[in-house]
Amino acid sequence: EIKKYITDQLDLVEHVMLAGLTHEPAIQLSEKLSNLTNLSHAFYGSDGSNAIEIAIKMSVHYWKNKGQPKKNKIIYLENSYHG
Secondary structure: OOOHHHHHHHHHHHOOOOOOOOHHHHHHHHHHHHHOOOOOOOOOOHHHHHHHHHHHHHHHHHHHHHHOOOOOOOOOOOOOOOO
16 A cells, blocks of 8 residues: 555656745645644755755754844764764
């Protein structure tokens, strides 16, 4: 059953980098996430590395916009992929 879903999805979209664009499955997922979490926005990365980079950049910008630019420390695990 899982193999069929994966195959069906590959027939629709192999790989997507949204880059400010969207498509119907992303809209549907965003609506489901919004209903589950009461959050009004979703931002997607194309893979795990990209998602971590986005999260770090968004947190730095968040604190700059809040007037606290010195809040720029990132906690990570040494010798660990993705921190």
